Amino acid sequence: MWRVALRLKPRAQHSAFACRHLSTWVTNEPGATPAAEATAVNNAKTIHRISPNHLRSQEDTRRVQLLIRTFKQYGHFVAHIDPLKKSEKSPELQKWNWGSRCGPTVSCVALSQCIDPTSVGFSEEDLDREFFIGDDLSIGPVATLRDDHEFTPAEKVAIFNHMLQAELFEKFLGRRFSGAKRFSVEGGESLIPGLKELLQTASDLGVEAVYMGMAHRGRLNVLANVLERPLRAIMSQFQPYLPDEPDYPNNSDDVRYHLGTVSHLTMRNGNVMQVRSTSDIVSQPIAFGSGRAFQDIAKDTDRSRVMPLLLHGDASMFQGSVREAFGFSGLEDFKTGGTVHVIINNQIGFTTLPKQADSAVDVAKISRSPIFHVNGDDPEAVVKVMKMAVEFRQKYKCDVVVDLVCYRRHGHNEQDSPEITAPVMYHCINQHPTVITLYFKQLQSQGILTAEQCADLISDIERNLASEHDHSKTAPSFWDNLGDTPPPLPPTDVALSNVDKDTTTSTGVNRKLLQEIGAQIFRIPAGFTAHKKVEAIMNNRLRAVETGARVDWATAEALAFGSLLAQGVNVRLSGQDCERGTFNQRHAVLYDQFEALSMRNTTYTPLNGLILNLPHGYEGQGPEHSSARMERFLQQSNEDSDGFTTDEVKADVDVNIHIVIPTTPAQYFHALRRQVCALYRKPLVMFTPKYLLHHRPCTSDLSNFSLDTTFQRVLGDHPDDMKRLVADDQVPTFPTCCFGWCESVCLCVGNTSRCAA
Numbered sequence: 224m225w226r227v228a229l230r231l232k233p234r235a236q237h238s239a240f241a242c243r244h245l246s247t248w249v250t251n252e253p254g255a256t257p258a259a260e261a262t263a264v265n266n267a268k269t270i271h272r273i274s275p276n277h278l279r280s281q282e283d284t285r286r287v288q289l290l291i292r293t294f295k296q297y298g299h300f301v302a303h304i305d306p307l308k309k310s311e312k313s314p315e316l317q318k319w320n321w322g323s324r325c326g327p328t329v330s331c332v333a334l335s336q337c338i339d340p341t342s343v344g345f346s347e348e349d350l351d352r353e354f355f356i357g358d359d360l361s362i363g364p365v366a367t368l369r370d371d372h373e374f375t376p377a378e379k380v381a382i383f384n385h386m387l388q389a390e391l392f393e394k395f396l397g398r399r400f401s402g403a404k405r406f407s408v409e410g411g412e413s414l415i416p417g418l419k420e421l422l423q424t425a426s427d428l429g430v431e432a433v434y435m436g437m438a439h440r441g442r443l444n445v446l447a448n449v450l451e452r453p454l455r456a457i458m459s460q461f462q463p464y465l466p467d468e469p470d471y472p473n474n475s476d477d478v479r480y481h482l483g484t485v486s487h488l489t490m491r492n493g494n495v496m497q498v499r500s501t502s503d504i505v506s507q508p509i510a511f512g513s514g515r516a517f518q519d520i521a522k523d524t525d526r527s528r529v530m531p532l533l534l535h536g537d538a539s540m541f542q543g544s545v546r547e548a549f550g551f552s553g554l555e556d557f558k559t560g561g562t563v564h565v566i567i568n569n570q571i572g573f574t575t576l577p578k579q580a581d582s583a584v585d586v587a588k589i590s591r592s593p594i595f596h597v598n599g600d601d602p603e604a605v606v607k608v609m610k611m612a613v614e615f616r617q618k619y620k621c622d623v624v625v626d627l628v629c630y631r632r633h634g635h636n637e638q639d640s641p642e643i644t645a646p647v648m649y650h651c652i653n654q655h656p657t658v659i660t661l662y663f664k665q666l667q668s669q670g671i672l673t674a675e676q677c678a679d680l681i682s683d684i685e686r687n688l689a690s691e692h693d694h695s696k697t698a699p700s701f702w703d704n705l706g707d708t709p710p711p712l713p714p715t716d717v718a719l720s721n722v723d724k725d726t727t728t729s730t731g732v733n734r735k736l737l738q739e740i741g742a743q744i745f746r747i748p749a750g751f752t753a754h755k756k757v758e759a760i761m762n763n764r765l766r767a768v769e770t771g772a773r774v775d776w777a778t779a780e781a782l783a784f785g786s787l788l789a790q791g792v793n794v795r796l797s798g799q800d801c802e803r804g805t806f807n808q809r810h811a812v813l814y815d816q817f818e819a820l821s822m823r824n825t826t827y828t829p830l831n832g833l834i835l836n837l838p839h840g841y842e843g844q845g846p847e848h849s850s851a852r853m854e855r856f857l858q859q860s861n862e863d864s865d866g867f868t869t870d871e872v873k874a875d876v877d878v879n880i881h882i883v884i885p886t887t888p889a890q891y892f893h894a895l896r897r898q899v900c901a902l903y904r905k906p907l908v909m910f911t912p913k914y915l916l917h918h919r920p921c922t923s924d925l926s927n928f929s930l931d932t933t934f935q936r937v938l939g940d941h942p943d944d945m946k947r948l949v950a951d952d953q954v955p956t957f958p959t960c961c962f963g964w965c966e967s968v969c970l971c972v973g974n975t976s977r978c979a980a
Contacts, residue, residue, distance in 0.1 A: 408441030436506030526560020538572025599629030741768030779888035
């Protein structure tokens, strides 16, 4: 039986089409011709003209419809998708006489040969998205799935060779680095040929770049045998610590199975595919967001040239970021044209057994994604399902889930003892032959592969592994093997160690250019009818830019964005109500009127210029609207709270995250521009005000935005506002004088603990 269960919902309107394929079992009238039977099933209105026993024909049709519905709803319970065969079949299913339930003339065996998924939709919300059979999709009735593409002997040997490389690679690492955690793929080796076919098929269908988020399990094997990262570079990472690279001195020596890579793979069609891969729990948002960003940069409007690919563990599927990604998948500003999700289903999450948790694929149901369950011990089935998943994604531009049901031969890691919490399961695993053994016996019985040929393959692979291990001791830098780095943000990304400590970042802009930008942004086009309140706001902003006075916060922000766009820098706002602005202040989009990172640089080294704007302050609607919690971000900062340096440039470069509380529109303007103009990249968290956004005295002159201005860490009082000057020689006469700190939050929160006199 084909070891794939298609978990799809029936579409009631097409039940007759499903019955069409069962016409020889539903009509019992003697002497009835096939043509008459087909007409009777396809056109229920004419049944009484053909069959004298009208009621009996209706009953037969009802029984077959019931059988089809039962097969669709419960067929996956009897599909052979568990390689360990430990899931006992329900006694009710074992005793179920499918034929007697739906009529003696219906054969269950014949039914399994004829059910056609052309009649199957996915939900009432997606009636236009069906599993049609066509020349462009390798999908047919259940009986034809296995025979749809017969693998040639050469293809079968290639599948065997890919899995053999995966198995021997894991065993070699286990022998040479016995004490190291590597989260091996053993038990799910069929993942490797499956992923290779997935990428090959994607390239055939026009995909040029893949953003891959990788799970722990199988990470190193995918790097070596799918992404073609040099084995010596991987083995060189099994040292206790990575050496500090000259250009990246802040690397905190993360574990080897978290480090990313960039590969350029030459596919069978001759095209070169770029694959960017990252790992760890942050891989989901990184792959999802990077894929969408690259689609925007490459102007891939139909989402067919850039594809996100995410690999999950069966337990990690329940992380909140996974649910969010499925929720975002249908939103216009976030969708990527579909993400292929591959679940490495070990049937156990760390120590959590399946009976203690929901199904690993339940999360995917929120996006009505098709789910393919496939037995990891059937590598040919895995390869076919991976191919179908990409075809489906490219055709329908929606998420697809492949549930690779396998097992882990070791524990959560190689130092774990899984027998403690799952003794029965691991007794079964210890007795179970490897997928390589099973597939070799299959190929041997077919006369495709002999024991001598297999021994030669093993010898060649082990010889190569030993050679790569010898070279790993003198392997080049990890970063030399990383691949191309992402295109730098203007003006350039440079190593932090090369930043001139005496250089001040210039963030000012020519006044004339600012006025031109303001005119383009705030002048409402002719023939466009904006809301009266919005029109008044735009006119006030245009007047402020032209006169150079009373520039408010939203105007400063718009000028910062506009000046960056003029420099060729893309600006993306992400968040609820970001077009209008939460406090009705931004209005970046006009409508015609008709009547979220703090440790990324230190841990993973890539530079990050993300800006996080958080409204802060107890005024307005009350403290429940002030969720910024600045003390939490301050705790993530690596700056010494007991000391204060006067070397601002050095402090900006060395700190891991910038935290700013802007108090004027000009300061906000320069803080935004500094994220791009500076020679370094640091995440920026800004606690933006609420009341000040519309407070008329809190404005800035346009001269504060000009070329000779820049961002200031502390804004001092203007000399004209000073009422009294105290000479230095008079200060010691006040020995009891103390400093006071005032902020609009409770003592236990805020930045009181971070203040230095």
